Amino acid sequence: MSPLPAITIKIVSPYLSMEDKYKDLVAQLKAHEGLAAIFGEAAADIDAAAEPEAIEAARVKHLGRKSPLSLLLRSIPELPNEERPVVGKYGNQARAALEQALADRKKQLESGELERRLATEQVDITLPGEPFPQGRLHIITQTQWEIEDIFAGLGYRIAEGPEVETDYYNFTALNTPEGHPARSSHDTFFVDGDPDVLLRTHTSPVQIRVMEKEQPPIYVIMPGRVYRRDSDATHTPMFHQIEGLAVDEHITMADLKGTLETFVRAIFGADRVIRLRPHFFPFTEPSVEVDVSCMICGGDGCRSCKHSGWLEILGAGMVDPNVFGFVDYEADRMQGFAFGMGVERIAMLKHGMTDLRMFYDNDLRFIKQF
């Protein structure tokens, strides 16, 4: 293998002195002694200028209105006859040369400045960066996502709907016509000027919206914010619900119980059991309330479960065939179940909290625990 050819590095001076750069002009200027002296002095100053301020000073001194060159050019009419053409011809060339030289020198100094800064202000990319505060999801969001994950694992899709609803979707289509007593427990916020528009009191309207658009089989959960006119330690005017809806052929209450038991064990622990108690909801028939065995005392009875061994966690039931009538499903062929829970309630039970308002106080000492 032949050796690599030697590389010769030629160092080229980056700056040509004025005398070298304007050799021809300097020779011609000798025809007029005064002009040659003026140019020589200006050239020396430009050669010596080492920073932008010195360049500007040289420009004012040698090209300004009161500079010797300007005065000489202005005095041409008064000059002796033999000097006039020489000064007229070379004086303007000298002026143009000085202007060009100042501009060149300025550009050169600036690029030198840039190089100097590039050389001295290097960034060490191996140094650790500024610490960036890491945020986290709010405990309600964490809980909601955990619930969504469990049902996604059971084959449920997520559906969302508007928070500002109409009376029809929030009540009527859910088998709660005007004047129905169940409406009174859902006192909420109505939109001024339109008694038919309100903030939804539950995520159930999304069930109707899904069933209007799609045919069974349907397996969806519907998370979201809901509103009611309540405010105390266990109620806030805004809270989060997750509802579930399954509609298919041959769905029974055993499917409902199995689904909820699977969910409860996934979120509260494998040794939890549930019980169903008869209840009433307008849009399910039969309806149940679902309790989970107390995770604090294991069912023996403690303060949290009011010594019953059970904690109430959600409401559920088989979809009332009347509801199918509102969405044109064949009520004699389809069955379904629905359930709904408060996300805050699940989070409180999971973390042993007693006051729901803490979720919304934005106290970082509380929020950072999760």
Ligand SMILES: [Zn+2]
């Ligand atoms: Zn207990």
